[in-house]
Amino acid sequence: xxxxxxxxxxxxxxxxxxxxxxxxxxxxxxxxxxxxxxxxxxxxxxxxxxxxxxxxxxxxxxxxxxxxxxxxxxxxxxxxxxxxxxxxxxxxxxxxxxxxxxxxxxxxxxxxxxxxxxxxxxxxxxxxxxxxxxxxxxxxxxxxxxxxxxxxxxxxxxxxxxxxxxxxxxxxxxxxxxxxxxxxxxxxxxxxxxxxxxxxxxxxxxxxx
Amino acid sequence: xxxxxxxxxxxxxxxxxxxxxxxxxxxxxxxxxxxxxxxxxxxxxxxxxxxxxxxxxxxxxxxxxxxxxxxxxxxxxxxxxxxxxxxxxxxxxxxxxxxxxxxxxxxxxxxxxxxxxxxxxxxxxxxxxxxxxxxxxxxxxxxxxxxxxxxxxxxxxxxxxxxxxxxxxxxxxxxxxxxxxxxxxxxxxxxxxxxxxxxxxxxxxxxxxxxxxxxxxxxxxxxxxxxxxxxxxxxxxxxxxxxxxxxxxxxxxxxxxxxxxxxxxxxxxxxxxxxxxxxxxxxxxxxxxxxxxxxxxxxxxxxxxxxxxxxxxxxxxxxxxxxxxxxxxxxxxxxxxxxxxxxxxxxxxxxxxxxxxxxxxxxxxxxxxxxxxxxxxxxxxxxxxxxxxxxxxxxxxxxxxxxxxxxxxxxxxxxxxxxxxxxxxxxxxxxxxxxxxxxxxxxxxxxxxxxxxxxxxxxxxxxxxxxxxxxxxxxxxxxxxxxxxxxxxxxxxxxxxxxxxxxxxxxxxxxxxxxxxxxxxxxxxxxxxxxxxxxxxxxxxxxxxxxxxxxxxxxxxxxxxxxxxxxxxxxxxxxxxxxxxxxxxxxxxxxxxxxxxxxxxxxxxxxxxxxxxxxxxxxxxxxxxxxxxxxxxxxxxxxxxxxxxxxxxxxxxxxx
Numbered sequence: 005x006x007x008x009x010x011x012x013x014x015x016x017x018x019x020x021x022x023x024x025x026x027x028x029x030x031x032x033x034x035x036x037x038x039x040x041x042x043x044x045x046x047x048x049x050x051x052x053x054x055x056x057x058x059x060x061x062x063x064x065x066x067x068x069x070x071x072x073x074x075x076x077x078x079x080x081x082x083x084x085x086x087x088x089x090x091x092x093x094x095x096x097x098x099x100x101x102x103x104x105x106x107x108x109x110x111x112x113x114x115x116x117x118x119x120x121x122x123x124x125x126x127x128x129x130x131x132x133x134x135x136x137x138x139x140x141x142x143x144x145x146x147x148x149x150x151x152x153x154x155x156x157x158x159x160x161x162x163x164x165x166x167x168x169x170x171x172x173x174x175x176x177x178x179x180x181x182x183x184x185x186x187x188x189x190x191x192x193x194x195x196x197x198x199x200x201x202x203x204x205x206x207x208x209x210x211x212x213x
Numbered sequence: 214x215x216x217x218x219x220x221x222x223x224x225x226x227x228x229x230x231x232x233x234x235x236x237x238x239x240x241x242x243x244x245x246x247x248x249x250x251x252x253x254x255x256x257x258x259x260x261x262x263x264x265x266x267x268x269x270x271x272x273x274x275x276x277x278x279x280x281x282x283x284x285x286x287x288x289x290x291x292x293x294x295x296x297x298x299x300x301x302x303x304x305x306x307x308x309x310x311x312x313x314x315x316x317x318x319x320x321x322x323x324x325x326x327x328x329x330x331x332x333x334x335x336x337x338x339x340x341x342x343x344x345x346x347x348x349x350x351x352x353x354x355x356x357x358x359x360x361x362x363x364x365x366x367x368x369x370x371x372x373x374x375x376x377x378x379x380x381x382x383x384x385x386x387x388x389x390x391x392x393x394x395x396x397x398x399x400x401x402x403x404x405x406x407x408x409x410x411x412x413x414x415x416x417x418x419x420x421x422x423x424x425x426x427x428x429x430x431x432x433x434x435x436x437x438x439x440x441x442x443x444x445x446x447x448x449x450x451x452x453x454x455x456x457x458x459x460x461x462x463x464x465x466x467x468x469x470x471x472x473x474x475x476x477x478x479x480x481x482x483x484x485x486x487x488x489x490x491x492x493x494x495x496x497x498x499x500x501x502x503x504x505x506x507x508x509x510x511x512x513x514x515x516x517x518x519x520x521x522x523x524x525x526x527x528x529x530x531x532x533x534x535x536x537x538x539x540x541x542x543x544x545x546x547x548x549x550x551x552x553x554x555x556x557x558x559x560x561x562x563x564x565x566x567x568x569x570x571x572x573x574x575x576x577x578x579x580x581x582x583x584x585x586x587x588x589x590x591x592x593x594x595x596x597x598x599x600x601x602x603x604x605x606x607x608x609x610x611x612x613x614x615x616x617x618x619x620x621x622x623x624x625x626x627x628x629x630x631x632x633x634x635x636x637x638x639x640x641x642x643x644x645x646x647x648x649x650x651x652x653x654x655x656x657x658x659x660x661x662x663x664x665x666x667x668x669x670x671x672x673x674x675x676x677x678x679x680x681x682x683x684x685x686x687x688x689x690x691x692x693x694x695x696x697x698x699x700x701x702x703x704x705x706x707x708x709x710x711x712x713x714x715x716x717x718x719x720x721x722x723x724x725x726x727x728x729x730x731x732x733x734x735x736x737x738x739x740x741x742x743x744x745x746x747x748x749x750x751x752x753x754x755x756x757x758x759x760x761x762x763x764x765x766x767x768x769x770x771x772x773x774x775x776x777x778x779x780x781x782x783x784x785x786x787x788x789x790x791x792x793x794x795x796x797x798x799x800x801x802x803x804x805x806x807x808x809x810x811x812x813x814x815x816x817x818x819x820x821x822x823x824x825x826x827x828x829x830x831x832x833x834x835x836x837x838x839x840x841x842x843x844x845x846x847x848x849x850x851x852x853x854x855x856x857x858x859x860x861x862x863x864x865x866x867x868x869x
Binding site: 039055056059060063067147148 | 731765766791792793794840841
């Protein structure tokens with residue numbers, strides 16, 4: 005159980021990587037942009053991959069009537085997400101310590117993982133909602149209006165995950181280092197759960213025999 | 214060069230008898246298979262980069278052109294000494310001071326010899342310097358931005374030709390005078406030239422960090438013509454060598470009168486010694502006036518300062534600093550090999566190439582073995598300093614460059630060829646024709662301790678039938694040769710712009726990495742910059758009207774302007790708000806008497822317009838900046854002088 009507790013602590017601490025590294029990254033390449041423009045989604049705001057990328061993305065987006073990319077203070081998420089991640093990390097560490105000293109059951113590890121997954125899915129849902137509104141809530145006076153074959157206005161929603169072609173842009177949306185660290189951390193908490201369970205079953209066997 | 218053409222006509226007839234020995238190598242027609250192999254050597258696939266940058270002087274274009282090697286593709290023309298309507302250089306208010314001189318504004322120049330800055334004898338790719346021959350000036354181009362950022366006028370000089378070569382650590386960029394003149398200039402009979410005219414050799418210091426130029430001192434030499442020069446390097450670092458002709462001191466019909474002496478001189482100048490003398494207060498401050506023009510990258514504006522005095526040094530004041538090395542027949546190029554030991558005097562009217570030895574020169578000076586003196590300057594014995602002679606390599610040797618394997622390559626103007634020969638043994642290894650009448654040649658890193666070899670290109674004076682004809686006037690031609698093997702191999706023939714004299718070339722990596730993409734708008738300190746649409750305004754100041762205008766894809770702000778009256782001087786201060794690589798905007802207004810402006814991202818440029826007619830005149834973006842480029846336009850209303858139309862402006866709504 006000691007090993008499980010340590011892994012639980014490590015897994016939870018990996019979440020803190022999000023305070024240093026971006027969670028997600030969206031790259032926009034086009035014939036005129038052989039060096040793609042890009043934005044990194046950090047826990048506390050959106051930053052350009054290069055110094056002026058956000059400004060340049062906004063500049064291009066004004067043709068199709070998209071809103072400018074929100075500043076940190078424009079979205080409650082960038083205030084709440086850091087608190088949630090910090091809270092979950094501390095909670096995970098606490099559970100890990102308590103597990104390490106044998107005060108609580110390994111089942112708390114799974115409990116943490118489920119809570120984190122629910123929060124993560126909610127976060128993704130929220131993120132996707134934002135992408136949808138960002139990509140489809142267009143200025144009616146937009147310079148360039150592109151419609152789908154059925155006549156409805158085309159949405160410029162970037163993909164939540166993976167690749168999509170949007171007009172002349174090749175858009176790729178993937179987790180970044182912070183995101184990968186978070187996934188790794190979450191996976192480790194599952195490992196902790198599994199180790200804890202195995203230890204628990206072993207001790208159970210020992211006590212019954 | 215025209216003078217040479219004239220003067221060699223006679224030579225050709227004389228030499229025609231023994232040119233037959235050179236004709237054997239003329240025919241080197243390649244088979245089809247071999248030719249395609251050559252094509253691969255210069256083929257740079259779409260999207261790939263050239264291995265080398267080459268900077269070719271524009272000669273009478275006054276500019277500097279940037280090429281890639283081995284493709285021979287031209288990337289840019291950098292305006293230096295000539296107005297350039299393409300970008301507004303020399304027309305915009307910010308850049309007009311760059312072309313200021315003590316003779317006033319000069320719209321044109323004759324650029325000759327570019328040289329890249331060096332550190333420890335190796336080219337470092339920070340700056341490139343180039344001389345203006347006609348109204349003597351030296352320019353510095355910053356290789357971060359590929360823009361001319363400094364021009365200094367050289368007083369007491371005339372025909373700034375033995376320039377602009379840098380010393381091993383870019384301590385100095387050196388500018389020698391081709392024409393000797395009265396110093397100081399004065400009203401005197403031309404026939405009194407001899408003994409009265411002088412030749413100024415100027416040592417312009419370059420500040421190590423900033424690259425700022427200042428004339429440290431001028432050596433006032435006898436009234437010869439100082440044709441070309443090169444710095445010593447390695448063991449000869451601290452010396453500078455100048456070829457001279459017209460040691461006869463003729464002032465008329467020089468083609469005959471300056472070709473009488475069997476030998477002219479290479480002047481060897483121990484600049485370290487003179488520098489020390491000057492640092493200890495030596496020399497004399499002489500009243501003069503010359504312009505020093507500096508472009509500030511933050512204000513995007515040049516300022517021109519007139520300087521009123523210059524420090525001059527008479528060689529006789531500094532014994533042991535200046536010597537003459539006799540060199541046959543009006544030597545042209547003065548080239549120092551990578552080791553610094555050999556000084557090649559390309560005696561343009563001689564059939565042989567003369568090579569002096571630096572070590573022998575020092576020994577002769579040490580032994581005080583002088584053949585005589587000229588105006589108090591010791592003349593060494595020809596035999597004492599001679600390292601060797603390349604016998605009958607060709608006709609009309611002009612310039613020599615070096616590779617990294619101990620070989621030298623000399624151009625021959627009259628026999629129109631490049632000859633490869635070996636340093637030390639003086640044997641001719643190979644010769645290849647050029648098309649036609651070659652002047653300079655360049656090997657990347659050729660003027661340094663570490664030539665980068667691989668390619669050599671020859672820049673020719675006569676084009677004739679090389680390309681599809683374009684009427685009487687044609688661009689000059691250059692040929693690129695592969696010099697990696699024992700024999701040179703002709704790879705490519707490409708047209709050049711203006712009349713390239715010398716060129717400088719180097720491996721692309723350093724310059725490529727440092728090349729700037731945009732100007733940071735936040736760093737823009739232009740006094741009339743509008744850094745956002747909110748800063749735009751129109752301000753009347755008497756009959757001057759200042760328009761603080763912005764551009765961003767795809768509009769001007771303001772784009773409706775009223776209240777201008779006939780007789781007004783309208784300043785369009787246009788700031789490009791873009792911060793995206795390669796998104797310039799242009800500005801032109803109907804009836805503009807200057808040129809357009811081409812404004813790079815983050816930059817501010819100003820065009821003055823003095824409207825001559827009442828009306829509503831359009832202005833527009835001249836660079837196809839975006840999908841809505843054609844929409845990027847505006848109107849400016851010009852009212853009669855006595856009208857009371859108020860100054861008003863707008864963007865996105867009507868002026869009420």
